[in-house]
Amino acid sequence: MPDLEADFAAALRRAASALGAREGVExxxxxxxxxxxxxxxxxxxxxxxxxxxxxPRVIAEALADGLRTEGLAHVAxxxxxxxxxxxxxxxxxxxxxxxxxxxxxxxxxxxxxxxxAGRGKVVVEHTATNPNKAAHVGHLxxxxxxxxxxxxxxxxxxxxxxxxxxDDTGVxxxxxxxxxxxxxxxxxxDLDPFDQYCSRVYVxxxxxxxxxxxxxxxxxxxxxxxxxREEPVAGEARRITARIVEAHLGTMARLGIRYDxxxxxxxxxxxxxWRHAFDLLQRSGLLQHPDAGPLAGCxxxxxxxxxxxxxxxxxxxxKVLVKSDGVATYTAKDIAYHLWKFGLLGLDFHYRLLQxxxxxxxxxxxxxxxxxxxxxxxxxxxxxxxxxxQAVPQRMVRExxxxxxxxDQARALHHLAYEVVALSPAAARxxxxxxxxxxxxxxxxxxxxxxxxxxxxxxxxxxxxxxxxRDPETAHLLAAAAVRYYLLRxxxxxxxxxxxxEALRTTGDTGIYLQYAxxxxxxxxxRTPPLPAPDRAPRLAPPERELLKRIDQLPRAVAAxxxxxxxxGLATYAFQLATAFNDVYEHTERIYRLQDPVxxxxxxxxxxxxxxxxxxxxxxxxxxxxxxx
RNA sequence: GCCCCCAUAGCUCAGUGGAUAGAGCGCCGGCCUCCGGAGCCGGGUGCGCAGGUUCGAGUCCUGCUGGGGGUACCA
Numbered sequence: 001m002p003d004l005e006a007d008f009a010a011a012l013r014r015a016a017s018a019l020g021a022r023e024g025v026e027x028x029x030x031x032x033x034x035x036x037x038x039x040x041x042x043x044x045x046x047x048x049x050x051x052x053x054x055x056p057r058v059i060a061e062a063l064a065d066g067l068r069t070e071g072l073a074h075v076a077x078x079x080x081x082x083x084x085x086x087x088x089x090x091x092x093x094x095x096x097x098x099x100x101x102x103x104x105x106x107x108x109x110x111x112x113x114x115x116x117a118g119r120g121k122v123v124v125e126h127t128a129t130n131p132n133k134a135a136h137v138g139h140l141x142x143x144x145x146x147x148x149x150x151x152x153x154x155x156x157x158x159x160x161x162x163x164x165x166x167d168d169t170g171v172x173x174x175x176x177x178x179x180x181x182x183x184x185x186x187x188x189x190d191l192d193p194f195d196q197y198c199s200r201v202y203v204x205x206x207x208x209x210x211x212x213x214x215x216x217x218x219x220x221x222x223x224x225x226x227x228x229r230e231e232p233v234a235g236e237a238r239r240i241t242a243r244i245v246e247a248h249l250g251t252m253a254r255l256g257i258r259y260d261x262x263x264x265x266x267x268x269x270x271x272x273x274w275r276h277a278f279d280l281l282q283r284s285g286l287l288q289h290p291d292a293g294p295l296a297g298c299x300x301x302x303x304x305x306x307x308x309x310x311x312x313x314x315x316x317x318x319k320v321l322v323k324s325d326g327v328a329t330y331t332a333k334d335i336a337y338h339l340w341k342f343g344l345l346g347l348d349f350h351y352r353l354l355q356x357x358x359x360x361x362x363x364x365x366x367x368x369x370x371x372x373x374x375x376x377x378x379x380x381x382x383x384x385x386x387x388x389x390q391a392v393p394q395r396m397v398r399e400x401x402x403x404x405x406x407x408d409q410a411r412a413l414h415h416l417a418y419e420v421v422a423l424s425p426a427a428a429r430x431x432x433x434x435x436x437x438x439x440x441x442x443x444x445x446x447x448x449x450x451x452x453x454x455x456x457x458x459x460x461x462x463x464x465x466x467x468x469x470r471d472p473e474t475a476h477l478l479a480a481a482a483v484r485y486y487l488l489r490x491x492x493x494x495x496x497x498x499x500x501x502e503a504l505r506t507t508g509d510t511g512i513y514l515q516y517a518x519x520x521x522x523x524x525x526x527r528t529p530p531l532p533a534p535d536r537a538p539r540l541a542p543p544e545r546e547l548l549k550r551i552d553q554l555p556r557a558v559a560a561x562x563x564x565x566x567x568x569g570l571a572t573y574a575f576q577l578a579t580a581f582n583d584v585y586e587h588t589e590r591i592y593r594l595q596d597p598v599x600x601x602x603x604x605x606x607x608x609x610x611x612x613x614x615x616x617x618x619x620x621x622x623x624x625x626x627x628x629x
Numbered sequence: 630g631c632c633c634c635c636a637u638a639g640c641u642c643a644g645u646g647g648a649u650a651g652a653g654c655g656c657c658g659g660c661c662u663c664c665g666g667a668g669c670c671g672g673g674u675g676c677g678c679a680g681g682u683u684c685g686a687g688u689c690c691u692g693c694u695g696g697g698g699g700u701a702c703c704a
Contacts (some may be wrong), residue, residue, distance in 0.1 A: 033648050043647045049684070056684080082648050085686080130704075171703055244650095298702060319658060323702040330704050388634070389698060419634075420698085447703095476689075490642070493634060502641065502654075506667050509642085509653040516667050519675070524664045560645080572643060575652080584667040586660095593664090607664090629665075 004095065004552055005029045007090055008040050014448075015066030019059065021048050031549055035378065035542075038079055038087030039549065044086040044186045056084030072204045074098060092545070096537035097602070101615055102159045103609035104533075111157045112616060113559035120161045120380025123341050124150045125604060127196035127252065127259070128165040128386070131241035132176040133202045134195035135251050135454040136423040137487075137498060138387075144487045145567055147257045151620045152562040152570070153383075161376065164259040164359070165337065166572065168241040168266050170330060172202070174223040178215060179205030191385075192275040195247035195451065198240070221274065227327045228268060231300050249358070251454050255480050256622045259359040261376050264279070267349055268340075270364035273275060276347055277336035278322070283464040286403050288318065301400060319396045335400045341376035342401070342409045343381030347553040350433060351376070381412045383565065388417040400410070416565050418492040423450060427498065441497060452498055458483055464504050465512070474629060478515055485511030488621060509575055516625050517578035521611040522627040525604070528591050533605035543587050544606065547580040551613045558620065567621070574617040581610045599628040 012027035027044035034041075045060035052059055060080040067088070069076045074095035075088045106112060128144020129139045148161070153160045167173075179185070179201035179251035209216050225233035245262070253256075268274055280299070281287050287298050300318035319330035339345040360376075385392060394415040402410035422441040429435050433442060433450055442450050467509035469475035486503045490496050506512040530556035540548075551575075559571040584606075591607070592602040615625040 029643075029648080030645090030647090037648085041648085043685095046647065046684075085648070128704095167704075267696090295702075300702095320702050325702075327702080329702075334704095347641085386704095389696095390704065391633070392699065393704075418632090422697085443697085460649095493640075495635075497641075499641075505654075507653085510667085512667060513653095516665085520665065520668085527664055564645090568643080572652090575643095579652090580669060585664075586666095590664050 004074065004090065004099075005040060005554060005556060008042065008075075010073050011070055012042055012044055012063060012086065012374075013066055014070070015063045016044065017046060017434055018066055019048075019052060021051060025051075026221050031089055032473050034081070034473055037081040038077070038089040039545070040087045040090070041081075041087045043085055045080075045086060045467065049084070060084040060086050068217065069216050074147040078319045083172060083610055089477055092540045093536045095543075096548055096606075097533065097535050097538060100533060100602075100609040101549050103551045103554070104605070105612050106616060108610045109338075109616075110154065112155045113555040113562065113576060119158060121161060121378065122153050122160050122165055122381045122382045122383060123379035123387065124153070125163045125165055125341075126150075126168065126385035127248070129248055129259070130170060131244040131248070132167050132172040133199040133244070133446045134193070135248050136421075136444050136446060137452040137457055139248075139455070140251075140255070140454045140483070141557065142385055142387065143252050144255065145256050145416070145492070146483050147255075147622050148488060148567040149383060149385065149416065149565050151622065152558065152565075152567070155558050155620055156562045158229050158500055161379070163261045163263050163376075164242065166245055166262055166264045167330065167343075168237060168264055169223075169226050169269060169575075170265070171219070171334075173237050173241055174219050174226060175200050176240065177204050177222050177233065178219050178227075180240075182218070183208070195244050195457070196245060196455075199446060199449075199451070202446060206447050224325060224327055226266075227269065229266070234266075237244050249340075251458075254455075254458050255484055256478070256624060257373070259353075261339065262354070262360050262361040263349070264364075265333055265337075267362045267364045268336055271329075271347060273336040273340060273345060273347055273621050274328050274333055276522075278332070278343060279319075279340055280339070280404060281335075281400065284404055286400070291355070295320060295324075298322060301396065301493065303399075311548065319393070322363070330398050334393070338382065338397050338401060339404075339487050341379050341382050342406065342412075344401075344406055344409065346450070353530065372491065381414070383414050383416050384576070385416045385418070388419055391415065391417055400427060413563075416492070419495040420444065421452075421453075421496045421498050424497050424499070427589075429557055431547065441495065444555065445496070445497075452500075460500070461504050465488075465506065466521045469629060473507075477624050477626055478629070480517050481511030481618075482506070484622050485514065485571060488567045489575075491568045492566060511621075511623055514574055514578050514614070514623065515629060516580050518611065519617060519626045519627060519629045520580065521614065524591060524607050525611065528600070528604050531597060531601035531604060534601050536598075537602050538596070538599045541584070541588055543580065543583040547577075550577045550580045551609050554613050554616060557617075561620075566610045570617060570620055570623065574614065574621060577610070577614055577617060581614070 008026045009029045027042050029042045030042040045056045045063055048059050049056040064078045064080050074091050076091035079087045083086060124146055125142045150160045176198050183204055185201055187195055214300040222233060226237045280327045283592050284508050288302050290296055299321045299322035300319040300320050319331055320329055322328050335414040350366050351360050352363045354361050389399050398413045420443045422443045425435045428442045444450055448450060458479055461482045462475050465478045469478055492602040540569050557570060591600060591603050618625045621625055
């Protein structure tokens with residue numbers, strides 16, 4: 001008995017087929033909107049009405065007859081209501097134990113919903129924070145989305161490899177080098193984290209560019225030296241970016257976020273990835289090198305007439321891959337990187353283990369452990385978690401793959417776009433930001449110093465929660481739960497208008513509430529000794545029926561969230577599950593007071609099934625379930 | 630200008646084309662001889678505007694208004 005909704009849908013499909021409905025009409029099945037009508041309902045008769053040229057009500061009755069004849073497991077009654085809904089009422093006595101048995105069997109399972117087989121490895125790229133400053137809440141949103149997407153894909157049985165791309169040869173790194181060299185900042189104190197120190201340098205140097213154009217020239221020469229791997233600049237860049245990457249890994253680890261592989265842009269240059277990709281593009285006749293015009297001296301990837309990237313702005317006639325000073329753009333290196341991700345480049349990184357238990361890092365020199373028998377990269381599918389503002393360059397990467405003849409890979413490259421984190425004008429003012437321009441929101445920006453530090457937020461959450469937590473580790477896990485849940489519960493298209501009070505809230509629709517529900521279930525189980533779970537359920541209270549249906553939904557919720565790559569759907573599911581459990585908790589007799597062993601055994605098993613199911617949902621959200629608070 | 634996203638309750642947000650659109654917060658009022666109350670229960674004439682498609686539209690299409698983003702030799 002795996003899945004009641006799926007069984008119902010399958011039976012409807014058979015019944016519809018018997019009526020002569022054409023194939024391909026997937027019967028929608030949902031928990032009934034009207035509890036008195038039944039437990040599960042389907043409006044499929046309404047959809048079939050046109051095809052079959054019969055009134056929906058008549059079709060619904062015929063479908064219901066078919067279901068009754070077939071005799072579905074765990075179904076007590078089939079009814080037709082309203083304009084033509086087919087409903088089933090479940091047989092409490094048998095479906096309830098079946099759901100519980102199924103849920104308990106999921107304990108310790110890593111695969112919760114089976115992926116259609118044979119899709120190969122999925123490479124998920126996320127975080128990719130420029131290594132020149134401390135991570136802020138916007139970067140945290142990226143990482144939480146990416147991390148949960150990776151967990152969801154794994155829960156569907158996919159082989160997933162998480163990569164964090166380190167843009168250590170970009171302009172922002174040059175900015176900080178210029179700042180450190182020219183601004184006479186006092187060196188950071190012992191208690192002043194290096195990444196936060198660099199954040200201040202970065203903001204200041206960006207401000208100085210406006211009044212000191214000479215600094216801009218210095219940025220250009222610095223960037224060129226980084227790209228050409230000229231010492232001492234390249235070494236300086238590598239030392240600073242390594243320290244900041246270490247800080248980023250530390251910040252993300254506080255939320256349970258880890259990577260399989262760090263890929264360094266400088267390795268892409270040093271190992272000739274870009275050189276080789278350039279040759280491939282050049283040989284395929286895809287590049288232009290104009291002698292005149294605004295792009296004179298650049299190497300560009302033109303948007304040919306008629307085959308332009310979907311929705312590309314008309315003004316974009318070509319994307320610059322190599323600037324007139326010979327420096328490759330981010331997009332150029334990204335094209336090389338993606339050829340490698342799909343195993344199409346014919347070159348590979350060297351690898352080294354950063355530290356025991358930590359991620360593997362790419363390297364440009366041989367040594368250290370190899371990539372293992374499976375190797376890195378060679379993806380069948382790539383998911384890039386990158387904010388919506390980078391949609392155009394992402395399309396260019398895909399377009400380059402397509403024009404090089406890698407049509408399948410271009411199709412398998414998915415830009416998972418999400419909206420930014422912003423501040424309300426009031427919140428911006430409290431941070432001392434000038435809001436006299438009257439904008440309705442201010443997107444977080446490290447460069448402009450519009451910034452909620454990631455570590456600061458986690459620190460604050462931990463501080464708020466410390467008084468009620470039994471120990472510091474519990475406080476840390478509660479804080480992580482609060483922050484992760486807050487950043488995941490919004491849809492990808494929603495701009496998060498950051499609100500400290502809301503992010504740190506401990507009641508209602510929050511990660512803390514979920515933790516509490518899980519701990520409560522554990523507390524009940526600890527108090528009531530195990531009993532054999534009966535194979536027939538006693539009479540159920542309405543909240544218990546709701547809870548059972550939620551528990552039964554887990555695989556469906558996971559499958560849907562994984563399919564659509566939307567963590568927020570899973571967050572909503574977890575909250576509904578916890579709410580259903582709290583409702584039962586509040587409105588049923590305390591288990592330790594029950595005398596009848598059958599009743600006691602059943603209700604304890606229901607709590608246990610809730611515990612297993614909620615823990616699974618929390619793990620997927622990247623929240624470590626707590627047994628005690 | 631062109632392209633993308635958004636507009637749902639006082640606020641912040643959910644809502645695979647299906648029945649009477651839901652949460653959280655805030656506000657008011659209830660419920661604890663505890664299974665850990667960070668909880669539960671009650672209190673609500675809300676889908677920006679105008680058309681269209683459909684048996685059925687918050688959801689799809691067109692236009693409009695308002696907001697955000699993109700349209701770099703930044704990423």
